[in-house]
Amino acid sequence: MKVTETFDIERILALNEEEINSLTFKELMQLIDMIKNYFISSELDIEKQIELYAKAILLLTRAREKLIAIKKQKEEIDKKYEDFLKSVEE
Structure with a gap:
């Protein structure tokens, strides 16, 4: 979906929680x-x-939640990689 082509201010205002999520x-x-x-x-x-x-504010809140989730996912991947490196070194 190209947000800039399909959304105007009225469409943004009409977004419900499910659509935002x-x-x-x-x-x-x-x-x-x-x-x-x-x-x-x-x-x-x-x-x-x-x-x-x-x-x-609703959009910013959801964006922040997504960013936090992405950060956690990255940390988990980094941890798995560190564990892998430790296992290889041993």
């Missing part, structure tokens, strides 16, 4: 960037701004 880290960051750019380039009414702000 299915996005990759890269897609989440693209959507966050789109929201940031929209804030910079347009004058929104305060109601729309708060909706976008809330959605951005």
Whole structure:
């Protein structure tokens, strides 16, 4: 999925939790960037701004969760590799 081609602000606001959870880290960051750019380039009414702000926080939270999971996965791989090296050296 190409987030930048298929999403506009209304589509971002309509995302539900399941859809957000299915996005990759890269897609989440693209959507966050789109929201940031929209804030910079347009004058929104305060109601729309708060909706976008809330959605951005949800997207950032999910991106952080994914990043933490990836970090843990990398640490596990590194540990397995260290264990392998120790077994080879012995």
